[in-house]
Amino acid sequence: MKIKIKDRYQTILLIIILTYSLFVGLVNPAFFSVETLFDLIRTSSTSLIVVIGLLLVMISGGIDVSFMAVALFGSYTTIKIMFALGINSLIFAFGVSILIAGLLGLINALLVNWLKLPPFIITLGTQSLFHGIMTTFIGDKSFGAGVLPSCLNSFGQATIFSFQTKDGKFGLTVSIIPILLVGLITWFILYRTMLGRGIIALGNSEEAARRIGFNPFLIRLFVYTYSGMLSGLMGIIYVTQVNALYPNKLVGEELMIVAAAVIGGTKITGGQGKIFGAILGVLIIYLLNSTLILIGLSSSWNDLFVGAILVISIAVSSYQERIKNRKNMIFTE
Amino acid sequence: MDRMKKFILDDINFSILIGLTICAIVLSGIFIGDKMFSIANIQAMAYQIPEFGFLCLAMMLSNLIGGIDLSIISGANAISIFTAYVLNGQWSFGTTGIVRIILAIVVAILAGICFGLFNGFLISRTSAPSLIATLGTMTLYRGIGMALTGGRSIGNIIPEFSYIGKARLLGIPIIFWIFIIVALLLGFVLSKTTYGRKLYLYGGNPVASRFSAIHNERMCRSVFLLTGVFAAIAGIIVLSRVNSAKVGYGESYLLQTMIVCVIGGIHPNGGRGTVKGVLMAIILMQIMSSAFTIMSLSPYTKKLIWGAMLILVLGMNYFINKMYAKYRNKGRY
Numbered sequence: 001m002k003i004k005i006k007d008r009y010q011t012i013l014l015i016i017i018l019t020y021s022l023f024v025g026l027v028n029p030a031f032f033s034v035e036t037l038f039d040l041i042r043t044s045s046t047s048l049i050v051v052i053g054l055l056l057v058m059i060s061g062g063i064d065v066s067f068m069a070v071a072l073f074g075s076y077t078t079i080k081i082m083f084a085l086g087i088n089s090l091i092f093a094f095g096v097s098i099l100i101a102g103l104l105g106l107i108n109a110l111l112v113n114w115l116k117l118p119p120f121i122i123t124l125g126t127q128s129l130f131h132g133i134m135t136t137f138i139g140d141k142s143f144g145a146g147v148l149p150s151c152l153n154s155f156g157q158a159t160i161f162s163f164q165t166k167d168g169k170f171g172l173t174v175s176i177i178p179i180l181l182v183g184l185i186t187w188f189i190l191y192r193t194m195l196g197r198g199i200i201a202l203g204n205s206e207e208a209a210r211r212i213g214f215n216p217f218l219i220r221l222f223v224y225t226y227s228g229m230l231s232g233l234m235g236i237i238y239v240t241q242v243n244a245l246y247p248n249k250l251v252g253e254e255l256m257i258v259a260a261a262v263i264g265g266t267k268i269t270g271g272q273g274k275i276f277g278a279i280l281g282v283l284i285i286y287l288l289n290s291t292l293i294l295i296g297l298s299s300s301w302n303d304l305f306v307g308a309i310l311v312i313s314i315a316v317s318s319y320q321e322r323i324k325n326r327k328n329m330i331f332t333e
Numbered sequence: 334m335d336r337m338k339k340f341i342l343d344d345i346n347f348s349i350l351i352g353l354t355i356c357a358i359v360l361s362g363i364f365i366g367d368k369m370f371s372i373a374n375i376q377a378m379a380y381q382i383p384e385f386g387f388l389c390l391a392m393m394l395s396n397l398i399g400g401i402d403l404s405i406i407s408g409a410n411a412i413s414i415f416t417a418y419v420l421n422g423q424w425s426f427g428t429t430g431i432v433r434i435i436l437a438i439v440v441a442i443l444a445g446i447c448f449g450l451f452n453g454f455l456i457s458r459t460s461a462p463s464l465i466a467t468l469g470t471m472t473l474y475r476g477i478g479m480a481l482t483g484g485r486s487i488g489n490i491i492p493e494f495s496y497i498g499k500a501r502l503l504g505i506p507i508i509f510w511i512f513i514i515v516a517l518l519l520g521f522v523l524s525k526t527t528y529g530r531k532l533y534l535y536g537g538n539p540v541a542s543r544f545s546a547i548h549n550e551r552m553c554r555s556v557f558l559l560t561g562v563f564a565a566i567a568g569i570i571v572l573s574r575v576n577s578a579k580v581g582y583g584e585s586y587l588l589q590t591m592i593v594c595v596i597g598g599i600h601p602n603g604g605r606g607t608v609k610g611v612l613m614a615i616i617l618m619q620i621m622s623s624a625f626t627i628m629s630l631s632p633y634t635k636k637l638i639w640g641a642m643l644i645l646v647l648g649m650n651y652f653i654n655k656m657y658a659k660y661r662n663k664g665r666y
Contacts, residue, residue, distance in 0.1 A: 117651075319460075
C-alpha cells in the first residue's frame with residue numbers, strides 16, 4: 001500500500017509534465033520536435049547528474065549544498081593541472097576531477113559526522129570555504145574557448161544519433177551516456193546492495209539503523225563522497241558543454257537542484273526518494289525555464305512558477321505525512 | 334579568582350565572544366588603526382549595522398525554535414520592491430509627500446506580516462520542515478519580485494524617504510537607535526516574559542511543549558510573523574539607504590546571518606541562545622567586514638574567510654561544549 005502511494009506521486013508528476021507539454025505544444029506547435037527534446041536533455045544533463053548524488057545524501061537524512069562549489073573546484077583544478085602538464089586526455093580529466101571532488105566530499109562527510117550539527121549549515125560553510133580556497137589559492141582567471149585542451153571540446157560537441165534538419169545537423173548529446181551510467185549504478189547501489197538498504201535505514205532512523213548493525217559513519221562517508229564524485233564528473237561535463245572555464249559559474253545554483261529533488265518527492269528528513277522522481281523534478285524546472293518564452297511570458301516569471309510548484313508540492317506531501325503521523329499518535333512536529 | 338572563573342565559565346560562549354571582539358578591535362587597531370577608528374568609519378558602521386542586524390534577529394528567532402528561515406533576504410527584497418513602487422508613484426493611490434511615506438511603510442509592514450504568516454501557516458499547518466518550506470517561499474518571494482520588475486532596478490523614489498536612512502539623533506543614526514530599541518525589547522520579551530519561556534521550551538523540545546499545553550502552531554506562526562516583520566524593516570532600511578530596489582540585493586547576507594547566529598551562541602537545533610550574544614556577534618562581524626573593506630580584500634577572499642569562520646566556530650563550539658560538560662559534571666560526581 002505504501003509503495004503504491006509513492007508511485008502515485010511520481011505518476012501525478014509525469015501527468016503534470018505531459019499536460020504542460022501538451023499545452024505549450026498547442027500554443028506553439030514549434031515545441032513538438034525532436035530538437036526540443038534533445039536540447040532539454042543537453043541543458044539539463046549537468047543537473048541530472050548532481051541531483052542523483054544529492055538524492056542519495058537526502059535519502060540518508062542529510063543535505064548537501066556544497067556540491068556546485070565542489071564541482072567547480074574539481075574541474076577548475078583539473079584543467080589547471082592539464083595546462084601545467086600539457087596533458088590532453090579525457091580520461092585524465094574525468095579521473096582527476098572525480099578524485100579531487102571525492103576528497104572534498106569526504107571532508108564534508110567527516111565534518112557532518114564529527115560536529116553533529118545540521119548538515120545544511122556545515123555544507124553552507126564548506127561551500128564558501130571550497131570556493132574561497134579555489135579562487136584564492138588556485139586561480140580566479142577565466143579561460144575562454146580555444147584555450148582549453150581540445151579533447152574537452154570534442155567531447156562536448158560529440159553526438160549520438162545525429163540527423164540532418166533544415167536548420168543544420170542535430171543530435172543527442174553524448175553526455176547522456178554518463179547520466180545513464182550514473183543512474184544505473186545508483187539504482188543498483190540503492191536497491192540491490194546492503195549499502196543501499198543502509199542508506200534508507202539511516203534516513204528513517206539513525207538509532208534503528210545502528211541497532212540492526214549498520215555503521216552510520218561509514219554510510220555517511222559513502223553518500224557524501226559519492227555526491228562529491230558525481231559533482232566532479234558533472235564539473236568536467238559542464239566545462240565541455242560551455243567550452244570555457246569560469247571561476248564564478250555554477251556556485252549559487254545549489255538550491256535550485258535541492259528544489260528539484262524536493263519537487264521529485266524526496267523527503268528532506270530522509271528515508272524516502274526515487275531516482276526517477278528526482279529526474280522528473282529537474283526536468284520540470286528546465287521545461288519551465290525553456291518554455292515560458294514559447295507561451296508568451298518572459299523568463300523572469302520562472303522563479304514564480306518554480307516557487308509555486310515547490311510550495312504546493314511541499315505542502316501536499318508534508319500534510320499527508322502529518323495526517324498519517326497523527327493517526328498513529330506520532331507528534332514529530 | 335574563583336568568582337572570576339565562575340563568571341567566565343558560567344556563560345562560556347559569551348565570554349569567548351567578548352574575547353574575540355576585543356581581539357578583533359585590538360588587531361584592527363594595530364594594523365589599520367587610523368582608518369579603522371576614525372569618526373567617519375565608526376559612523377559608517379552605525380549606518381551599516383541595522384539592515385544586517387534586523388536580518389540577523391530574524392534568523393536568530395527562526396533558529397531559536399529549531400528551524401531556519403531562508404526566505405528573509407528574498408522577502409526583504411520583495412518588500413523593498415513593493416515599497417519602491419509605492420514611493421515612486423506607481424502604487425501611491427494619489428498620495429503625496431509625507432502621507433505617501435507613511436503609506437509605503439504601512440504597505441511594507443503589511444507585506445512583511447503576510448510573508449511571515451504565509452511561512453508560519455505553511456510550516457505549522459503541514460508540519461513541513463522549515464528548511465524546505467522556506468526554500469520554497471524564498472523562491473516564491475524572489476519570483477514575485479522578479480515577475481514585478483523583470484530584473485530591473487526600481488528607482489526614482491521621492492527624495493524625502495532617504496532621510497529615514499540619513500537622519501541622526503545625538504550624532505547616532507536614527508535607524509541604529511531603532512535597531513537597538515527593537516533588539517532590547519526582543520531581549521526583554523525572550524528572557525523575562527511567559528512568551529519567551531514558552532518559545533525556548535518549544536524550540537528545545539516541541540513534543541514536550543505540546544504536552545505542556547503550549548499551542549505549538551500558534552508559537553510557530555508568531556515566530557515567523559516576527560521574522561517577516563523584521564525582514565520588512567530590513568527592506569525599508571535597505572531602500573532608504575540605497576534609494577533603489579532590485580532582486581538579488583545582499584544575497585551573501587544569508588551566510589553572514591548564519592555565522593552571526595552560530596557565533597552568537599544560538600544553537601541551530603533550537604532552544605538555546607540569547608539576544609546579547611547575537612548583538613555582540615553582529616558587532617564583531619561588522620568590525621571584521623569594515624576591516625576587510627579597508628584592507629580592500631577581494632570578494633573571493635572574503636568568501637574564504639567567512640566559510641572558514643563558520644566551520645571553525647562550529648568546531649570550536651563542539652570542543653568547548655564537550656569541555657564545558659566535563660566542568661559542569663565535576664560538581665555532580
